[in-house]
Amino acid sequence: MQAMDKQAYESFRDTMRRLAVNKVAPHAAEVDRTKQPPVKSHAGLSEAGIVGLGFPEEFGGQSGDLLSQVIAVEETARVCATTGLTLMTGWAALDPLIRFGAKELIGQIVPSVAEGKTIAGWCLTEPQGGSDLPALKTRAVREGDEWVINGTKRFITNASWAEWYLVLARTGEKAYGIFMVHRNDPGLSFGKLESKMGLRGSPTADVIFENCRIPASRAIGDTTKGYEYMTVSLTISRPLIGAQALGIAQGALDEAVLYTRDRKQFGQSVSRFQMVRGMIAEMAVKVEASRSLLYRAVEAIEENPTNGRTLASMAKMLCSDTAMQVATDAVQLHGGYGYLEDYPVERMMRDAKITQIYEGTNQIQRLIIAKSVYAD
Ligand SMILES: Cc1cc2nc3c(=O)[nH]c(=O)nc-3n(C[C@H](O)[C@H](O)[C@H](O)COP(=O)(O)OP(=O)(O)OC[C@H]3O[C@@H](n4cnc5c(N)ncnc54)[C@H](O)[C@@H]3O)c2cc1C
Structure with a gap:
C-alpha cells in the first residue's frame, strides 16, 4: 500500500474531517435512534473514494496505506462510530482474502465492496x-x-x-x-x-x-x-478499532470543550473553573498519548505485521480505555444535559464501551502484551 509524506497525511485528515462533518455527522443521531444501517453516510464516503482506501487499486480500491485508513476511521468515528465501524469492517473482513486468497476470488468479491455497492x-x-x-x-x-x-x-x-x-x-x-x-x-x-x-x-x-x-x-x-492467516489480519484490524475508539474520544473531547466554553455558572463560563480545566487537560493528554501509540503501532505493522502484534494490542487497549474514560468525562462536563439524547456525548459514551470488548477484549489484549513482555 502507498505511503504519503507528513504534509499529505495532514491534508488528507483535513479532507476527511470535512467529509465526515458534511456527509456523516448529519445522519449520526438518526442512525442511532432508528437503529438503521448508516446507508447514507456510507454512500457519502464511497462517492468520495474513501471506502476503496483499504483495497488494492488492482481490484478497484485506492491502495491507501494503514495510516491513511486509520485517519479515515478516526475522523469518521469522531462524528459517528457506527459509520466508522462499517468503514473498517469491510477492510478487516476482506484482509485475509486479499493477503492469502486467489486472484480470481479477490476479483469476484473485492471490486463491488471497494465501490461501496456491497458490504x-x-x-x-x-x-x-x-x-x-x-x-x-x-x-x-x-x-x-x-x-x-x-x-x-x-x-x-x-x-x-x-x-x-x-x-x-x-x-x-x-x-x-x-x-x-x-x-x-x-x-x-x-x-x-x-x-x-x-x-x-x-x-x-x-x-x-x-x-x-x-x-x-x-x-x-x-x-x-486459517488461524495463522487470521492472526495477521487481527494485527491489522486492531489498530482500526483503536482508530474508531480514538475518534470517539476526540469527538467527545471536542464536544466537552465547546459545551464548557458556552455554559455559564456562578456568572462565568464553566471552562474558567480549575477543576473543569484539569479534567479537560487530562482528557487531552489521554487522547494525544493514545494517538501517539496508535501511530507508532501502525508504523511497526507497516514494517512487519508479525513484529507489530504487541503494539497493535497496546494501541487497541489504550485507545479504547481512553474512549470510555474521555466519553464518560465529557458526559460529566455536560452536567444533566450530558444524560440526554439531545447531546452527542450520550451516544458517544454508549458507543465507546464496545471498543473495550470486541476485536479481542482488553483482558485478552493484556494477555498478549504480558506474553510478549515476559517473552514466554
Ligand atoms: C457489537 C458487537 C459486534 C461484534 N462484531 C463481531 C464481528 O463482526 N465478528 C466476530 O467474529 N465477532 C464480533 N463480535 C464478538 C466479539 O469480538 C466478542 O464478543 C469478544 O471477542 C468477546 O467474546 P465473548 O463475548 O464470547 O466473551 P467471553 O470470551 O465469554 O469473555 C467473557 C469475559 O471473560 C473474560 N475472559 C475470557 N477469557 C479470559 C482470559 N483468558 N483471561 C482473562 N479474562 C478472560 C473476557 O475478557 C470477558 O470479560 C462483536 C461483538 C459485539 C458485541
Whole structure:
C-alpha cells in the first residue's frame, strides 16, 4: 500500500474531517435512534473514494496505506462510530482474502465492496465464546468440488446487510480454514438482530450455517492455515478499532470543550473553573498519548505485521480505555444535559464501551502484551 509524506497525511485528515462533518455527522443521531444501517453516510464516503482506501487499486480500491485508513476511521468515528465501524469492517473482513486468497476470488468479491455497492462481514465469534477462538466449533468438510459448512457465528457485524461473509471454520482436529460465503448460498441464514447499548445502526446478528455448500474455489489459501492467516489480519484490524475508539474520544473531547466554553455558572463560563480545566487537560493528554501509540503501532505493522502484534494490542487497549474514560468525562462536563439524547456525548459514551470488548477484549489484549513482555 502507498505511503504519503507528513504534509499529505495532514491534508488528507483535513479532507476527511470535512467529509465526515458534511456527509456523516448529519445522519449520526438518526442512525442511532432508528437503529438503521448508516446507508447514507456510507454512500457519502464511497462517492468520495474513501471506502476503496483499504483495497488494492488492482481490484478497484485506492491502495491507501494503514495510516491513511486509520485517519479515515478516526475522523469518521469522531462524528459517528457506527459509520466508522462499517468503514473498517469491510477492510478487516476482506484482509485475509486479499493477503492469502486467489486472484480470481479477490476479483469476484473485492471490486463491488471497494465501490461501496456491497458490504462485507467477518465471522469468528461463536455462541460458546469469542476469547477462546481456537475452541471454535463451526466445521467445514470437503465433499468433492464443494465445502460443506455447519455451525453458528455470533455477534456478526453487518449480518444480513452484507453480501459476503468471511468465515473461520475448523477443517481438522487442530486445523482451520477461511471461506468466503455469499448471502444467497444454500444453507445460510441469520438470527434476530440484536438490540444493543451502542453502535445501534450497525446490524449485529447470528450467521447460521446448516449444510451450507460453497464451491471449493471459495476457500482462502491453505485450508489448514486459517488461524495463522487470521492472526495477521487481527494485527491489522486492531489498530482500526483503536482508530474508531480514538475518534470517539476526540469527538467527545471536542464536544466537552465547546459545551464548557458556552455554559455559564456562578456568572462565568464553566471552562474558567480549575477543576473543569484539569479534567479537560487530562482528557487531552489521554487522547494525544493514545494517538501517539496508535501511530507508532501502525508504523511497526507497516514494517512487519508479525513484529507489530504487541503494539497493535497496546494501541487497541489504550485507545479504547481512553474512549470510555474521555466519553464518560465529557458526559460529566455536560452536567444533566450530558444524560440526554439531545447531546452527542450520550451516544458517544454508549458507543465507546464496545471498543473495550470486541476485536479481542482488553483482558485478552493484556494477555498478549504480558506474553510478549515476559517473552514466554
Ligand atoms: C457489537 C458487537 C459486534 C461484534 N462484531 C463481531 C464481528 O463482526 N465478528 C466476530 O467474529 N465477532 C464480533 N463480535 C464478538 C466479539 O469480538 C466478542 O464478543 C469478544 O471477542 C468477546 O467474546 P465473548 O463475548 O464470547 O466473551 P467471553 O470470551 O465469554 O469473555 C467473557 C469475559 O471473560 C473474560 N475472559 C475470557 N477469557 C479470559 C482470559 N483468558 N483471561 C482473562 N479474562 C478472560 C473476557 O475478557 C470477558 O470479560 C462483536 C461483538 C459485539 C458485541
